[in-house]
Structures are given as C-alpha cells and as structure tokens.
Amino acid sequence: MEIGLVLATYFDRSLADALDATVEAGITVVEPCGGGHFPDTHFIPSRLVEDPAERSAFQEAFTSRGLRIAAFACHGNPLHPDRRRRLVARESFTATCELARLLGVSRVDVLSGVPGGGPQDRTPNWIVNSVYPDFRKCYEWQWNEELVPYWREAVAVANRCEVRICMEPHPGDMIYDTDTFLRLREALGGHLFANVDPSHLVWLGIDPVSMIRELGDAVGLAHVKDVSFDRDAIRRTGLLKSCNYDAWHERSWHYRALGYGHPESFWRDYVMALRSVGYDDDVIIEIEDPFLSREDALRSSLAMMERVLPKDPTPPGNWFDAYEWQAADIE
Numbered sequence: 001m002e003i004g005l006v007l008a009t010y011f012d013r014s015l016a017d018a019l020d021a022t023v024e025a026g027i028t029v030v031e032p033c034g035g036g037h038f039p040d041t042h043f044i045p046s047r048l049v050e051d052p053a054e055r056s057a058f059q060e061a062f063t064s065r066g067l068r069i070a071a072f073a074c075h076g077n078p079l080h081p082d083r084r085r086r087l088v089a090r091e092s093f094t095a096t097c098e099l100a101r102l103l104g105v106s107r108v109d110v111l112s113g114v115p116g117g118g119p120q121d122r123t124p125n126w127i128v129n130s131v132y133p134d135f136r137k138c139y140e141w142q143w144n145e146e147l148v149p150y151w152r153e154a155v156a157v158a159n160r161c162e163v164r165i166c167m168e169p170h171p172g173d174m175i176y177d178t179d180t181f182l183r184l185r186e187a188l189g190g191h192l193f194a195n196v197d198p199s200h201l202v203w204l205g206i207d208p209v210s211m212i213r214e215l216g217d218a219v220g221l222a223h224v225k226d227v228s229f230d231r232d233a234i235r236r237t238g239l240l241k242s243c244n245y246d247a248w249h250e251r252s253w254h255y256r257a258l259g260y261g262h263p264e265s266f267w268r269d270y271v272m273a274l275r276s277v278g279y280d281d282d283v284i285i286e287i288e289d290p291f292l293s294r295e296d297a298l299r300s301s302l303a304m305m306e307r308v309l310p311k312d313p314t315p316p317g318n319w320f321d322a323y324e325w326q327a328a329d330i331e
Contacts, residue, residue, distance in 0.1 A: 001271070003305045004029030004070050004284040006223070007042060009294055015042040015058075019065050025298055029070050030062070031109065031284050035092030036076025045074065045095035049102065059103055070282040071107035071166060071195075071221055072096050078154070079146050079174070080124060081116035089113065090150075094157050101161035107221055108158065109166045109195050112175035112184070115146040126172050147174050148187045155191040166221040168195040171204060178211045185218060193220025197286065198270060199227040202262075203239055203253040212273040219279045224270070224305065225286040226261035229253050248290065255288040257297035258304035267308045280314050 005027045010018035022030055034043045048055040062069060074096040076089030096108050117125035117138040127139045151165075158165045167184075169176050175184055185192040194215050198208040212219060233241065233252035243250040258267060271283070283305065289297040 001274075001280055001309050002029045002282050003027060003302065003309060004031060004282045005298070006031045006033065006073065006284055006286040008033040008038065008073070009285075009287040009298065011039060011041045013041075015061060018042065019061055019067060022067065023065050025302065027285075027302075028066055029068050029282050029284070031071050031073050032069060033073040033075070035074040035096050036089050036111075038073070038075060045072075045092055045099050049095050049098045055099070055102065069103065069105050070284060071109045072100050072105055073109040075109075075111045075168075077111070077113040077124065077173075078150055079113035079115035079142075081121045090154075093154060097157050097161040097163050100163045105163070107164050107166050107193075109168060109221060111170050112147065112151070112167055112173045114172065114174050115142050117142070119145075126174075128176075142174060143183075147184065151184060151188055151192070155188050159191065164193050164220050165191070166193045166195040168197055168200070168223070170197075170200050176200075177204065177206055178214055181215070182218075190218075192218070194218055195221040195223060196274075197223035197225055199223075199225035199255050199261075199286075199288075202227050203229070205239070209269050209273040212270075212277055212279075216277045219274065219277055222274055222279060222281070222283050223286050224258060224267070224283055224301065225288060226256040226258050226301075227253055228256045228261035246290070254290055257287065257289045257292055258285070258301040260289065260292070260300065264304065264307060267304055271308050271310070275310070275314055283309060 005022055007018055007030050010021055013021065032042055035045045043058055048058055074092050076092050078086060078089040078093060080086040080089060093110065100108055114124045114126050116123060117127060118141060127135055127142065130136045130139050154165065167175055167181065169181050175181050181194055196208060196212060196219055201208050201211060230252050233250065237252060239252055241250060241252055285301045285305065287294050287297045
C-alpha cells in the first residue's frame, strides 16, 4: 500500500507548485483533478487529449519529480437536467478516460450525478425518502431513464479506453451508500468499482469496514479523510441540517484531517478491511479540513497513515504453508 494525495488540496497553486509541495511532503503518488466541477487550475482533459505536446509536458511534470498518477478524478454531474451542464460533464468524463488511456493510468474517479425528479425538471433532485408514492415514482424514473442508461454508455467508453470507473458513494448523488452502489453495479454487469471514502459514509451512519466487506473485490480505489461530529447540533437538528458549508456553529459534522475525528484504531480497522478483500493498492489522502491549514492537515494525515499503513505486501496464503509440517511431528 502506498500513500497518495488528491491534488485538489493545492488548487490555490499552479500544477508545478502543487507537485513541488507534494514532493516536499514526501508523497510519490497523486490523484490529479480536472474536468466536471473542478476548476481548470491544473489541467483541462480535452486539451491534453487533443494536443500531444501539451500532454507530453503534463506527463513530464509528474515523471520528472518521481510522481506516479494513481487515478484521474473527474467529478461532474452527467445527469444534470440542464442540457449544457450535462453535456460538459459527459464530455469531461470521455476526455478523462481518453487521457488516462494515453498516459497509461488505469482508473478514473467519478460521482454518479443526480438528475431532476422528472423530464420537465430544471434542477437536480436528490430523492432519499421513498415513503410517498410520488417520490417513489420519481425515484424509479431517475434510475431507469437517467442513471442506468447513461452509465451503460459510460462503461462502454471506459472499456474502450481500458480504464476502471471508480465511483465514489457520495451524499447528494444517486449513488451514496452500499445498496445503491451494488444495485448500479449489477445493472452494469459488474463493470463498476467503488472509491471508498469514510468521511462521506460515517456521517450517514454507514460503517466503512462493513461496507468494504460487503463490496469485496468491487473496491477499486480508497480515499482517507476524517469527519467529526458536534453532538449538541446532532441532538438539536440531526445529521441532515440544511445550511451553508461555512455555517460552523450550525453544522452537526465537519470534514477533518485524519486524527481529528476518529482514533488510530479506526484507521487500522479501515486499512485491514481493505486488505481483507484483496485491496493492497494506493490509499489517497484528501484534505478538506475547515479548521486547519492544508499543511497542518496534511502533516496530521500523513502521520496517521505512516502509523497504520503496512510497509510490506500482504503475505501469500496461510503462513503455515511456509513450513513443511508433517503429521509425525505432531504425533
């Protein structure tokens, strides 16, 4: 397992400065972010696909610093009811898959997106309450007419480019928990993998370890980001309070650097759960802590990962197999 960094951490800097900061922190694995919702700060996927010289310079920026790209992140809403925004998100995804193919990157990290509640809607509608009959009808329309048809097309694009789609279950998107992910994966014939991020799961009441065990070999990428809770706010308004992101005194939860939400034992269990299902790959730190500088948040997260992450590969088979036990030795 290797520690990586989501490069959105350094969107306040140029790509070169972001990569220099990554190297200075001692990290050699990165997840660049471009297309979809992301700003054009570090790269534009379509331009790199179309311009071989620019693409070569982009690749050199990583290789010259000894950095390996674990995955490309392209977070948009390809189901958006606004046709222009939907088209931009879909074109970004296709370009990101093409870029990954050209640069030999095997994973593209995405969000499922969320459509409107019906054909005439103009804004996205995240339906999580299926009690009322009207809600249920809208929810099934979203699945059958929007979500599954698009991602079937997207799987064809990814397969052509020989990349895995790693979808992050995320509140606000149609795929946000274990059941929704597995339902879509089954509809796509297994051509879908999960990017597991505990910070999005825990505040919904989902145990990441249990989710990983249920997903099994469908885990394709792993993020690490913590979350903390304000128990007074939870008692007052629960976990789904509608407020601005920076309304700190109103929020019942906050994204945090590792160590500021859960103890070391939590992260040991998380890493061991990944190993138990055969994931012995990159573990990517994501920084979104509102109370720490990026430098402080990254130092804390790195220190935690250094303590809990195994240094050696998973031992092959049963360790008993290393010895030639004989029945006579036991008798």
